[in-house]
Amino acid sequence: MPRIEAVATRDAGPLLRVVYWFARRRFGAVPEPVAVSAHHPKLMMASGRHEMAVEKASKVLPANVRELAVYRVAQQLGCSWCVDFGTMLQRLDGLDIDRLKEIDNYAESAAYTDQERLAIAYADAMTTNPVSVTDEQVAELREVFGEKGVIELSYHIGLENMRARVNSALGIVDQGFTSGDACRIPTP
Structure with a gap:
């Protein structure tokens, strides 16, 4: 509650x-x-x-890249509501939610592409306190996604940091948008 x-x-x-x-x-x-x-x-x-x-x-980045980065922030900050809702959104976008079980091992997991690994690592670096983003990291992201892509990714990661922190502070927890591998809430 x-x-x-x-x-x-x-x-x-x-x-x-x-x-x-x-x-x-x-x-x-x-x-x-x-x-x-x-x-x-x-x-x-x-x-x-x-x-x-x-x-x-938000139309520059592939949805899978953006959504995985947002999900990672929610997971790292422990916002169960954001994890719940984000999983549902990924499912509704037709993304593979089974691989979310491997996100803690994203760097070595074959479930993630190189682009996704870069985005998840960037989400981790932006979510640490203090922020630990490096020039090299941004340069690599810029090479892969372009300037607009880096801005879009940064914005979404920052926005999810805000959402997750507000929800956690207010005690808002998972609502049942997902249950195990299947959503309890039907596809709208």
Whole structure:
């Protein structure tokens, strides 16, 4: 249970009911971070607009590279909600979620491509405290993904750092978007 209770549908005003309807339609359930942030409607709406804009703008990197880097951040920071939701998003994108079991061994695992390994290592370096990204690492990423790709990857890793830390601070935990290898929430 989160540290701040989610706003129930019965307590929602007209705008929030629309937001909940949209979320249920898209994801099969209202994501708990949305329902908790509903206590501050202006920030909830700003966050929603931001998330949709980022999704629309993120077309440079292959989805598998971006999603694995985001998943790694969630896993490294221990945000069970982000891991749960991120696994569902990868499944809905048609990505292989079975290989997520091997992410701790990504450097040696045949389940990951060289591009994916670079992105996961970069996610690790951006998530450490202090940040441990090197010039060589960015140069290699730039060679593989281009400048736009490095910016996109950096942005997504930074954004997931924020999401995971906010969710963890508020006590938001996995919601059941995944259960073992299969999602309990149906494909929207």
